[in-house]
Amino acid sequence: MLQPGHDPSSTSQLRALWQERAASRGDQLNAVLLARLPTVANNALHEWHCRVIEREVLAYLSEGAEVLDLGCGYGRITERVLQARPDLRLTGIDFSIEFSGMYKRRTGAPAICADVSRLPFPPHSFDAILAITVLMYIEPAHVAAVVRELLDRLRPGGILLMIDPASEYISIARFFGGSKMPTGGDGFSLTSYNSLAAGRPHRVGGMPFLSACLPLALVLRRFPRLTRTILAFAARVDRLLPWGRRITLHRWLRVKGEARRL
Numbered sequence: 001m002l003q004p005g006h007d008p009s010s011t012s013q014l015r016a017l018w019q020e021r022a023a024s025r026g027d028q029l030n031a032v033l034l035a036r037l038p039t040v041a042n043n044a045l046h047e048w049h050c051r052v053i054e055r056e057v058l059a060y061l062s063e064g065a066e067v068l069d070l071g072c073g074y075g076r077i078t079e080r081v082l083q084a085r086p087d088l089r090l091t092g093i094d095f096s097i098e099f100s101g102m103y104k105r106r107t108g109a110p111a112i113c114a115d116v117s118r119l120p121f122p123p124h125s126f127d128a129i130l131a132i133t134v135l136m137y138i139e140p141a142h143v144a145a146v147v148r149e150l151l152d153r154l155r156p157g158g159i160l161l162m163i164d165p166a167s168e169y170i171s172i173a174r175f176f177g178g179s180k181m182p183t184g185g186d187g188f189s190l191t192s193y194n195s196l197a198a199g200r201p202h203r204v205g206g207m208p209f210l211s212a213c214l215p216l217a218l219v220l221r222r223f224p225r226l227t228r229t230i231l232a233f234a235a236r237v238d239r240l241l242p243w244g245r246r247i248t249l250h251r252w253l254r255v256k257g258e259a260r261r262l
């Protein structure tokens with residue numbers, strides 16, 4: 001459902017920016033991750049996303065479960081999910097016609113070209129919803145309503161996983177000269193992530209050590225092998241010590257839908 005107060009002109013501007021990005025960058029990681037980061041750093045971020053999805057969602061899904069890839073882009077997430085769990089049934093939704101076409105071609109899964117604020121699915125349609133760096137583009141005043149609609153599309157016991165930039169980290173990056181992306185999207189604070197769970201069982205996690213090391217990729221551009229080793233080490237430390245949810249570039253929120261009916 002379109003949320004009250006939703007400004008359609010800003011949605012069409014945002015869609016145009018994403019269409020442009022899809023047309024200019026295609027199915028490269030920097031089309032959907034950080035446009036200015038070197039590939040080696042985007043690869044580390046991609047691997048971290050995939051690991052969180054495996055641990056927080058895939059491990060809990062039964063055979064043949066249905067999963068929605070929200071704001072699916074060209075399909076990097078669905079591709080990895082299907083490699084790990086070919087039994088799952090994935091559907092993508094994205095308001096960019098270019099990205100939804102790429103998604104279908106790359107993954108073989110169906111994709112719907114639509115706005116995530118107007119979900120074209122009835123309640124209880126999915127066992128899991130993956131919202132990877134997409135809700136950050138919804139106007140802040142409407143995010144809670146969109147999340148409620150998403151939770152409504154989950155089957156009993158289903159899982160919603162969001163991954164978005166942490167606004168605390170972005171403020172620090174801007175202080176040191178980091179600039180806003182043309183497609184916008186500021187991310188969420190830890191407090192707003194917790195409140196989006198609206199009292200339901202939830203967990204939040206981050207990648208503090210990897211976040212501290214990622215800017216090194218900009219300095220060490222000419223030494224990708226060294227950068228890869230440092231980033232892999234940082235990701236391993238974050239896995240061993242799951243702390244530091246506040247100062248992190250990306251943060252995840254896992255919310256459980258209504259309990260399974262007995």
Ligand SMILES: C[S@@+](CC[C@H](N)C(=O)[O-])C[C@H]1O[C@@H](n2cnc3c(N)ncnc32)[C@H](O)[C@@H]1O
Pocket residue numbers: 014018031032033070071072073074075076077093094095096099114115116117131132133134137138
């Ligand atoms: C940063 S990219 C992430 C893509 C994908 N989730 C991934 O992680 O690879 C954001 C995606 O969300 C889509 N998007 C942004 N706002 C949207 C909206 N309101 N409705 C549908 N798609 C949207 C964009 O077209 C883009 O493909």
